[in-house]
Amino acid sequence: MSEPASQPGAPADGAQKQDFPAADKSVAKEVQKKVPAQVKSTLSGPDRIILRLNKLLASPGGLSSFLSTFNYTLYLLAHLDAKATPLKERLYGLLNQKFTPPPPGQPSPIAALGSLLSATRTTLRLFGLLPLYAWARQLAHGPKPGQDQVLYATAATQCALYITFQFLENVALLTDSKILPAHLTARWTEKHGGKAAAIYTTAYRAWFLGFSCDFVRLFREAQLERKRRDARSSVEKSYGSTVKEDAKKDAQWYAELIVPLAWFPVGFQFSAWNESGFPGFNLGLMGAAGALAGLGKTKALWDATADV
Helix, strand or coil, X not given: CCCCXXXXXXXXXXXXXXXXXXXXXXXXXXXXXXXXXXHHHHHHHHHHHHHHHHHHHHCCCHHHHHHHHHHHHHHHHHHHHHHCHHHHHHHHHHCCCCCCCCCCCXXXXXXXXXXXXXXXXXXXHHHCHHHHHHHHHHHHCCCCCCCCHHXXXXXXXXXXXXXXXXXXXXXXXXXXXXXXXXXXXXXXXXXXXXXXXXXXXXXXXXXXXXXXHHHHHHHHHHHHHHHHHHCXXXXXXXXXXXXXXXXXXXXXXXXXXXXXXXXXHHHHHHHCCCCXXXXXXXXXXXXXXXXXXXXXXXXXXXXXXXXX
């Protein structure tokens, strides 16, 4: 009968096992004890921000919302940076230094980072048809009991438009990336030197019409809510809880209305409904509009990480 093999770190046969008293405090606690309170307070801020940001990115829709808001904020900063060239020249002059602007046609580092994030978001949206398919399956069962027919029809229309947008954007991206065979999209790309510009335009028009459905939804919800409030008795209207509930719903309604309003100039410009585009459209307006549109959702996701 063979003897059992000794496990690494375990006492061999015949050896006496000695008990060592456990340390009263771990090394980490000893280090924390010796670190000054001011240093710990200074380090705790960035540490908590990083942990909250990590939780935000891991939450459903968190990565998409954060990248969108960050991306459009960079566009706004890039526009302001370009407009600040005279101010930079004066500041550098006060410091007896020469300011060298970027060469003509070359984007600034901020604008280049914004373009990189935009390309990243477009690539990530290659998988955007999956949640849209799940939404379409839910709508395929018909309106829920008691659901308003106008709201259901609006949701079904919006879902179809978003699916159209996402499908066409995917086709355009894969075409420009030389992944799809050229002959599949030659009918739409031959007039644009092999580029999928026409496909992108059609996709953006579907997106524009898709988020415009939010106007129909919101005004229909407002109409139904007004009827519900008018049906209340005078006693119910005087309840403090009722007043607070109505105020909360009104605030949420206006917050949701800001989203399609903010996207409107961006969607109109990229949809190319006319040759001139949206009046006064520039990189700064696009950045401000996109950042405003995504700010509410990003803030809500950030607030949800407060328990970190």
